[in-house]
Each structure stands twice: as C-alpha cells, then as structure tokens.
Amino acid sequence: MAELRAKTSPQGSDPARGSLIGKRIPKMDAPDKASGRTRYIHDINLPGQLHAKILRSSERHAKIVSIDTRAAKALPGVHAVITAADVPWQRPIGVAKDHLPLKTDRVRSLRDEIAAVAADSVEIAEEALGLIRVDYAPLPVLTDPVAALAPDAPRIHPAPQGADGGPSLKPGLPVAYTGKPDNVAMVMEYAQGDVAAGEAGSALVVEDVFRLHYVTHCCLGVSGVIAEFDPSGNLLLYSNTQVPFLHKREFAELLDIDPGRVRIIQPPIGGGFGSKLDIYPFEPIAIFLAKITGRPVKLVFTREEEFLASPTRQPVLLKLRSGCTKDGVLTFREVETLHDNGAYTSWGATTPFVMMQTVSSLYRVPHCRYRTRAVYTNNPYAGSFRGYGNLQATFAVEAHMDRLAEALGIDPLEFRLKNAQDPGEVTPQGMHFKTCGLKDCLRTAAERGDFLRKHAANRARWSDGDPVKRGVGMASMLHVGGGAKIYPSDGCGTILKIDDFAHVTLITGASEIGQGSETVLAQLVCEELGLPLSAVTVVNNDTDITPWDVGVHASRTTFIAGNSAIGAARKAKDKILALASSKCGDAAEALDLAEGCVVKKATGERVFELAKLIRSLHFSDKAELVMTTHYYEPPSVHQDKQFKGDVSAAYAWATQVCEVEVDTRTGIVRLVKVTGAHDVGRVLNRLGIEGQIEGGIVMGQGYALTENLMVEDGWVRNPNFRDYKLVTAPEIPEIDVSFIETMDGEGPQGAKGVGEAPAICIAAAVANAIYNATGVRLTSLPFTPERVYRALHGAAQPLEWNVPQ
Amino acid sequence: MPARIDIAFRLNGVGKRASVAPETSALEMLREVIGLTGTKYGCGEGECGACTILVDGVTINACLMFAADCDGRDVMTIEGVNATPRGEALRRAFVEHGAVQCGFCTPGIMVQAWHLLESNPHADQATIQRGIEGNLCRCTGYKKIIEAVAAAEAVERGQTPVEQSREVQRG
Ligand code: FES
Ligand code: FES
Numbered sequence: 001m002a003e004l005r006a007k008t009s010p011q012g013s014d015p016a017r018g019s020l021i022g023k024r025i026p027k028m029d030a031p032d033k034a035s036g037r038t039r040y041i042h043d044i045n046l047p048g049q050l051h052a053k054i055l056r057s058s059e060r061h062a063k064i065v066s067i068d069t070r071a072a073k074a075l076p077g078v079h080a081v082i083t084a085a086d087v088p089w090q091r092p093i094g095v096a097k098d099h100l101p102l103k104t105d106r107v108r109s110l111r112d113e114i115a116a117v118a119a120d121s122v123e124i125a126e127e128a129l130g131l132i133r134v135d136y137a138p139l140p141v142l143t144d145p146v147a148a149l150a151p152d153a154p155r156i157h158p159a160p161q162g163a164d165g166g167p168s169l170k171p172g173l174p175v176a177y178t179g180k181p182d183n184v185a186m187v188m189e190y191a192q193g194d195v196a197a198g199e200a201g202s203a204l205v206v207e208d209v210f211r212l213h214y215v216t217h218c219c220l221g222v223s224g225v226i227a228e229f230d231p232s233g234n235l236l237l238y239s240n241t242q243v244p245f246l247h248k249r250e251f252a253e254l255l256d257i258d259p260g261r262v263r264i265i266q267p268p269i270g271g272g273f274g275s276k277l278d279i280y281p282f283e284p285i286a287i288f289l290a291k292i293t294g295r296p297v298k299l300v301f302t303r304e305e306e307f308l309a310s311p312t313r314q315p316v317l318l319k320l321r322s323g324c325t326k327d328g329v330l331t332f333r334e335v336e337t338l339h340d341n342g343a344y345t346s347w348g349a350t351t352p353f354v355m356m357q358t359v360s361s362l363y364r365v366p367h368c369r370y371r372t373r374a375v376y377t378n379n380p381y382a383g384s385f386r387g388y389g390n391l392q393a394t395f396a397v398e399a400h401m402d403r404l405a406e407a408l409g410i411d412p413l414e415f416r417l418k419n420a421q422d423p424g425e426v427t428p429q430g431m432h433f434k435t436c437g438l439k440d441c442l443r444t445a446a447e448r449g450d451f452l453r454k455h456a457a458n459r460a461r462w463s464d465g466d467p468v469k470r471g472v473g474m475a476s477m478l479h480v481g482g483g484a485k486i487y488p489s490d491g492c493g494t495i496l497k498i499d500d501f502a503h504v505t506l507i508t509g510a511s512e513i514g515q516g517s518e519t520v521l522a523q524l525v526c527e528e529l530g531l532p533l534s535a536v537t538v539v540n541n542d543t544d545i546t547p548w549d550v551g552v553h554a555s556r557t558t559f560i561a562g563n564s565a566i567g568a569a570r571k572a573k574d575k576i577l578a579l580a581s582s583k584c585g586d587a588a589e590a591l592d593l594a595e596g597c598v599v600k601k602a603t604g605e606r607v608f609e610l611a612k613l614i615r616s617l618h619f620s621d622k623a624e625l626v627m628t629t630h631y632y633e634p635p636s637v638h639q640d641k642q643f644k645g646d647v648s649a650a651y652a653w654a655t656q657v658c659e660v661e662v663d664t665r666t667g668i669v670r671l672v673k674v675t676g677a678h679d680v681g682r683v684l685n686r687l688g689i690e691g692q693i694e695g696g697i698v699m700g701q702g703y704a705l706t707e708n709l710m711v712e713d714g715w716v717r718n719p720n721f722r723d724y725k726l727v728t729a730p731e732i733p734e735i736d737v738s739f740i741e742t743m744d745g746e747g748p749q750g751a752k753g754v755g756e757a758p759a760i761c762i763a764a765a766v767a768n769a770i771y772n773a774t775g776v777r778l779t780s781l782p783f784t785p786e787r788v789y790r791a792l793h794g795a796a797q798p799l800e801w802n803v804p805q
Numbered sequence: 806m807p808a809r810i811d812i813a814f815r816l817n818g819v820g821k822r823a824s825v826a827p828e829t830s831a832l833e834m835l836r837e838v839i840g841l842t843g844t845k846y847g848c849g850e851g852e853c854g855a856c857t858i859l860v861d862g863v864t865i866n867a868c869l870m871f872a873a874d875c876d877g878r879d880v881m882t883i884e885g886v887n888a889t890p891r892g893e894a895l896r897r898a899f900v901e902h903g904a905v906q907c908g909f910c911t912p913g914i915m916v917q918a919w920h921l922l923e924s925n926p927h928a929d930q931a932t933i934q935r936g937i938e939g940n941l942c943r944c945t946g947y948k949k950i951i952e953a954v955a956a957a958e959a960v961e962r963g964q965t966p967v968e969q970s971r972e973v974q975r976g
Contacts, residue, residue: 030900033908034915036843036883043842220847220855220909220943270845270909271943303848514907514944687903691949695906698946721852721941729947730934 020523021749024687025533027519029268029512041224041238041267042300049226050079050118052289052299053125054282055132056309057107057114060143060378060714061154062136064105067115071131077124079293081132083115087288091254093279096185096345098157101281101288106139108156108343109378110714111309113281118289118297141378143714145317145340148183148375149804156183156343156376183376185341188352190370190643192360192428198332198367202323206403209799210396211780212316214709215702216307217385218726221270223310224300225283227290234261235287240269242276242511243551244543250279251287266541272513273699274384275310277553278346282309307719311383312709314348314374315340316392319801320400322365328410330419332367335359335396338803339374341381348382349374351389353486354479356643358393361427362478363401363419368428378714384553386696387756390479391703391763395781398475398764402771411455412474412768413446421478423742430637430644433651435752437679437740441655442476444738449474449657449675458772469662470672471773474655475764481681481752482649482744483634484554491633492561493547496525496568498576498626500618502596502611504531506568507539509549510561515755516688517557521565523685524748528569530593531610547629555753558684559650560634562748567630575626579617580608635746650744650752653679656697658733658765662773667789669770671701673734674762681744681752689754693737696758702727704763708782812876816841817885825872831865832856834872835882843883843912847941854940857913858882864920866939883912886919895919895957902953906944914940918954928958 032038069081084090084102093099103112115132119125140154147153159179199205226238235255241247244264252259269276282299290297301309322333335356341349352372360368405415421427423436446452454472461469483490495507506525512518518538526533539545549561573593580598581588584607592601598608617624634649659673674697683689706725710717718724743750763781771777776791779799790796809824816839825834832849835841835858847855849868856867859881886892895915898904905911914937921928921936928936933954934947942950 024903026900026903027905029908030903030905031896033905033911034896034899035887036912036915038908039842040845040909042846043836218941218943220845220853220907220941222846269907271907273943303850303853516906687949691903691906691945694946694948695944696946698948699943720850721848722850726941726943727947728939728941729937729951730931732934732947735946735948 020526020533022683022686025519025523025685026687027516028522028533028538029518038268040221040270041226041240042221044226044238044267045298046226046228046296049296049298050120050289050293051122051125052116052118052286052297053122053129054113054285055115055129057110057112059107059136059138060110061139061141062107063139064103064107064114065135065137068133069115072117072128075124075128075131077120078117078128079295080118080289081115081128082288082292086292089256090284090288093250093254093281093284094344094346095278095349098180099281099344101284109380110716111380112343113285116285116289118293141714143377143379145338145375145377146803148377153183156378180376184373185345185376186349186374188356188372188643190356190360191368193367195332195334195367195369199323201325202331203326204404204407205321205323206400206407207319207321208396208400208403209779209801210318210320210399211799212318212392212395213781214312214315214380214711215707216310216312216709217271217273217275218724219271219273219275222301222303222306223282224298225286226296226298227286228296229290229294233257235263237262237264237287238267239264239283240266240272240276242272242513242553244511245509245548246551247279248543254284255287264543266511269513272552273386274388274553277384277551278311280310303721304719307709307724308716311346311348312380313385313391314351314382314389317803318392318396320396322400322404324404324408328408328415328418330363330365333359333365334368335370337372339372340379341374341376342379343376344381346381347384353389353643355389355393357429357431358390358397358478360429361421361431362397362476363416364421366428379711380716386699387760388554390477390756390760391700394475394477394760395763395767398761399767399777399779402473402768403777411452413442413451416442416476430646431651432646434746435650435681435742435744436653437742438476438653440740441653441677441679444677444740445474445655445657445675448677448736448738449659451657454659455772462775467664469664469773470659471662471769471771472657472659473765473768473772474657475761475768476653476655477757477760479652479757479760480554480648481559481652481754482746483556483560483636483753484648485634485636485638486554487550488638489633490550490556490560490636491631492549492564493629493631494561494564494568495547495629496572496627498572498614500611500615502531502535502614504529504536505539506536506565507546508561508565509547510540510557511552512540513552515557515692516685517561520558520684520688521561524562524565525569527749528566528573530595555652555755555757558751559747559753560632562751564630564632566748567632568628571628571630572626575628576610576613580613583608649746650681652752652754652757654757654761656761656765658762658769660766660769660773662770662788664774664792667785667787667792669705669766669783669788671705671733671766673736675736676758677738677740678754678757679740679742679752680754681747682741682750683739684749684751689739690737692755693758694735696756697735697762698727698732700759700762701733703759704766704781705783708784810873812873814875814877815879817881817888823872827871827873829872830868831858831870831872831875832867834875835867841882841884845909845912847909854917855910855913857916857940859916859920864917883916886916891919891922891961894960895954898953898957898960902949902956904945904950904953910940910942914942914950918957921954922958922961926958926961930955
C-alpha cells in the first residue's frame, strides 16, 4: 500500500509589503472584454478595405486541369481574382516547406486553396467564387496512413508540374520545390540504454496499441487577417499569430523583401491554443491580394471554413511495450507511432519532440526506444495544439501504466510512486529536474480524490448487477515548464519605462492570447517596483515597438517573458535607488521601493515619493530617463540530433484523478469529478492559474468524451458546432485543484509554465476510470456512447499494429 | 440592385432607422451596418451563442434573425446591457471572478446571464448552468462563469457586495 502524505504549498506566498504574488488578480483586459468593447480582428475595418474569399478544392486528390476565372473577374465589385499563375513568385510555406499557398498542378485535400477573390463586399466575393470554373482530373485518394507506406501507394508529393507538363515553378525562381520521393513526411528516432538488455531483465512485459483521433482548436473567434501595403511597399499585417517575430521574417521571405519592412500588429485574439503557430495559406493569399489591388484586404473565415481549413491535433496510431521487475520497477520501454500528417506538414509532424519526453522521462525508464513516422495522406493536416503531442503520449503511457500495475497486482498509485522521478534527477534524455513535485502531485491528488478506497470499492462492484457503475482513474504528466529551446534561442525582450508620474509602460515581446500573461507580467513588475497594478500599462502587440520574442507556445510566456520583465524592472530599480542614495546619503542597499515611494529598508520610512524623484531626474542637468531593457535567455539547451539535452529551464508536473459514472445500458460516460494536483512552481495569480487549469481540464474532457472531427475518406463530416460537440456548461465536472509549490530556482518568483498541463492527463485518467468501473479497457479515443457501448458488449475490434516497417 | 427594406426599431433604448437587404441577418446589421461590434460572430448557425442579443426582452441568436424582423421591436445588445445596473453588476462579477479569458464568448454570455437573472432572480447553480447551455466557451471551462453569474445574483439579492476597488483600470 502506498503511503499517502499530502504536501501542498510548502512555501506559501509572502503577504508582506502588500505583495501581489499568489493573490486573486483580475485580468487587466477583462473589463473591456466583458463589456464588448475589445476590438478583435473581426471588428477592425480599414478605410478602402476590400474583402477576400478563397475558393477551395472540391476534390480530395486531383490534377488541376484548368481554372477559368473570366466570369468572376467580370462581376461588378470584384477587384482581383488570383490563382497560382498570378503569383509565380510564391514560395512554399510550413514546417517542411511542402505547401504552396495557391496550388499549381494538383490538390491534395479538401481544404486546398485554388483561387482567391478581393471584392467590395463579402457577398460579392462569395458570388465571384461561385463563378470560377475548375476542371479536375481525379487521382487515387489515399486516406489510410498505413496504406500510405505501401510501395505502390499513390504519391502525395511528386515533383510539381504545371498544366503544360513542365515544372510549375519556373527555373530561376527563389525556392526550388522538388517534391518528395515517398509518402514519409518525417521520421524521428530516439534511443537510450539497451532495450534488449532491459527486456531480458524483465519479469513482465506488456504490449498495447492505442489510437488517437482528430480534434480541432475551435477558437471562438474564427481566423482572420488584414493586409495592407503602403506606397513604398512596406507591409502592415493585422494578424492573430502567436509568433509575430518569426512570421515577420517568413512573410518577408515570401515577398522577397527586407524583414524590416514587415510590421505585424496583433489585435486581441479570440483563442489560440497553438492554432496560430504556423503560417497558413490564407495569410499569404490576403497579402498577395493586397499587393495586387493596392488596397487593404481583410480575410475572415466562416465557422465551416474554420473547421475545414484550420489545423487539427494529430491523429496517431501508437504501439507501446514496456517491462518491469517483479517488484514493479520499470526496465524498458519501446514505442512506435504512425502519425497521419495529412496533405502538408505543419507543426503536428514535430509533436514527437514532446511525446518522446513523456515516453522516456515521465517515469524512470533505464532503456528506451522511440520511433515516429509521419506520413502524407489526402486528409486534413495537423498543427500544434495545446499539449503538443502530450495528450496523445500521456494517454498511451498512463493507460499502459495501469495495465502494468494490474498485471503486477500493485495498486496504480504505488506503482507510479515506485517509478516516479525525484528532484535532482537528470534523465538519460538529458532533462534535469531541478525541482520536481511529481510524488507530491501523486499523493495529493490520490488523497484528495480518495483514490485508493474508491478504486478498491468500485472494482468490487463489477458484477453486482447495477447497470450504472462508478470508476476512478489517475494519470500524471510531465511537460516543459520553463520554455522549450526548439530554436537556438528561447528568449524574450522587455523595454520598461517609468514616466514622470511614476507610471510604468512595460513593452514586452510576449503576446497575450487570453491566457492572462499581461496581467502576470504587470504583477511581476509591480512586485519589483513596489507599485500597484494600476500603475502599469502593458504594450505587447506591435512588432515595430515590442522587442523580440520567440512566440507564445510551450507554456513559456510566464516563465520567459516573466523573467525578462523582472530583469528590466530590477535594472530600473537599481537606477532609481542609486539616484535616491545620491540625494539622501543612505546606501542604495539600505533603500527599497514600496507603495510608490523610496523607503528605508529597515524601517519602511518613506524617503521620496517615486514620481517626484523621477521628475527631479528629468528636470535636472542630468536630464535622464528611467528606461531599461532586458533580454532573458533561459539556461536550457537546444537538443542535439539524438534529441538529447536539457530542453527546458524547468519542468511542470501534475496528477489528475478522474471519477466517472458509466451507464452500461447506454454507454454514456459522465465525468463526475476531477481532482488535480499541479506542480506549478509557485502560484503567481491564483485567479488566473485556476482559470487556466479549469479551462484545460474541460478541454481534456472534450478530447476524452465528446470531441471528434469525423474525417472519413478525406471528407470532414461534421464541420459545425452542432455535430462537433464541445463540452457545455451543464456537463462540466466538479473540479478540485491543489497547487504544489516547488519554488523553482530559475522561475519568475519561483513559478513554472502551466498553460498546457491541465488538458494532458484527462483522457488517460478517464480511460483508467472506465476500466475501474467496468473491467473493460478502451484504447481508442474518444469515448463516445457508441464506442463505450460496443466495448462493454464485446463488439469492439481490438486494435492491431499492422504498420509495415 | 436587390430590394431594401426600411425598418425602425429601438436599439438600446434609442430609436433607430435602417435600410437593410432582405437576407441581412440582425448580427450583420448590428456589426457591419450600425457598427456595434460587441455582438460576435462565432458560427452563424445558432450553435455558439456569441451573437446573443435581447429582442423584446427575450434572448435570441442574432445570426439566425433577419434584420428586417427587428422592425418595431425593442433590441438590446451587450452595449445596452452594459449600461444597466444589472449589466454593471454582472460585468464586475465577471472581472472579479476570472470569468473572462480570450473574452470572445463573454458578451454573448453576459447578455444571456442578464436575461437569466431578469427572468429568474433566484437561479441556483444548476439553473445557471442550464441557462448558459447554449453559449460555448473554449477557454474557461465555464466554472468561473457560473460562479460569476451566481455572485452577480447574490449582489442583486443584497447578499455579498462585490468588492469594487479591485477592478483594474488600464493605465
Ligand atoms: S454566431 Fe450566432 S449562435 Fe454562433
Ligand atoms: S473566454 Fe475564450 S471563448 Fe470564452
């Protein structure tokens, strides 16, 4: 029996000096948002603006024989109709540069962009689309990723050709786009130790196969962009990108201009969750239209388009084998996965970066091998989505851990505790867990969720005749919590200025995507400067003003931008205290900032009012400003070619216990309660972090139970909210969250990133809970009533790993 | 030129005239013709509630209503809800209780919650949950929204005053 010992908040927040850390701080942008005053991209209209619409393929895989745009061009109110032929200088976009914004010789999926219109109104643009005639010559359709590996499978990316049979991109153009010899988009392999030796030393080996489905972001605000060129050819883009600085460079390359001539303004975003991490064709297309018409061009999706033409979470088929000793110590683990890449390569193909971390390092595994292949098909393509592969990996690993525990006859908690990481561990993959609250997370969630008692009691009820069963399941997770050095730099810049009224303008490279980063950054600055939150304005949405940042992803903003903001604030504080010291004679070290004043550290006695002191600096013969800059680069490393290295400056941990009710007559699974324990380093804004975790839990609930983008033979069957079921208010579970504060030494005030963590465990914990309720193990997501009912009544087909080598 | 229909209605308490095409939705009219952008487009199919408005005191998805059908009606949007005491209590509660993340669903939920409290001043938690069932939120997990509506309701009943001082003002 595992020992239960909860330890929450070993270091609570220090309430001294009116500290804001750990308090419930409302978001700075909430009043505007709650009153409908916030102007999202959909609400912005520029004088003279045209409206753009895109014609997408009606075929899943076909040659484009001809496109006739004459009738569309002749429609009054139409300013431009473009196809690939009008932009011969376009370049491939995306992670593998395998994707032309406007398709030349063939279409590879239903979302493929064939032509675009700019017109006086959306209605005229739509009418014009209806007048474009496209002749297709259908090609064999490939939608099964296993079949994509067959030697005679249709090729999705042969070398591109124009309608004349010649190369579609003429020689001499900047980028050669040569096509792919087979359907393998990406391979990633990782190994540590000696798996054969590990297996030889195992008393027990278990193998499982899991299948993960398509889901999509469903940001409430649909995608949109506004592009405008000035007469000198400088591009201004209103965009909801999560990576403005990287995209500035990509758009400049696309246009073959100096990146200094691209400015990106980010209006408030109606949800991100990773969906805006890549460039998608609609953005270059709006830019092409703006360039060709010389007018601002606004392009906004419909909801149907959002479902069809924005990225998905990547579907995965996954085989997992592991072994352990008879005492329950893991000996080896071997994972092979097949990712359906869809027609093009976006970030979805790179999610194995994260998946292999969970496989190799969530628990101590001495020997490990991991291999992923992502293959092209004629399906929708996958991007990055909150959790970045970790929902998929954790689903498999944590369901599999329960299977191992059962085979051993050990309870799931004890088995996990036996193999859990400890602080100080450096894993064979090179991750250094300077702080690690996993064992505390396990114990806390188990205790607060009454896991062991319920787990045993539910099992005893398997055959008691009651058609409604209760189950409890647990799962844990490991995720980067201190940025992720997926580029050579993982840094963020800050410019901080304090005006002559002691009002601070915090100019940060980090974007706000609804997660509350601007409030947390302001809080951290207030903490250093002894100012109230109302004394800070955050500027974070204009690349002409803000300093460089890698972007909003990998739960990095609080950690990286937070440390950057703290650095800038400390420099300002040093300058102010040095000035105060020169005026009052006390040593700078004996002074501090509090409540808008310079005070004596020892007594709290006020020496100067901050605003007055700064004014005296402005209006003196020194005539100086208090304005500082800071660039923070975390002490993490860019992983080597073997995927080894300490990729993050800190790692976040969590355990979630899910309780379900399963109606065996209908297959309906109700998520009753989620008890979570999260190692967040330290709570900075309690209101904000609760919101992130609750939102993530419900997103995980959708992934486990209700959401399913139904892709059948390349057709998307349910591109609307009626048939794509998001969780609604009456369906949410009771939520109980504990924070494990491990006070990370590198984190801002001890905090770690937490944005992605809460969504990760739910599906695995629910699978384990359904098993605990019924004795039936489900290995394919989502757990819809139909799937559950079939499994409970013996009608489910077991999954097989029939993937060719 | 397609026929246009001249209509007259009350919008947030003020008389309003407009000339609209027959196929124009109330949502389009509010956003594109009149310029009140607090009402949001989330789906255009009556499935998300981002476009919720009040027509003659009843909540309606503006995306499903023809603009022409506003003729002679009393229409209230988030901009009007805002200016009422109940709207103010709700806004404060949404801010205080962390019910807002990206904020895109928020105006629609505010209007729905306003109507809920108008018609059921003693709504319990389950009633609130059912009351906002037609409003999707991708960010918050609804918990804080439900808490905020309950808190605004408590304020109306004179129970717990929402602290006013903590509301943050942007520089
Ligand atoms: S936009 Fe009207 S319900 Fe979604
Ligand atoms: S706050 Fe983003 S959708 Fe509700």
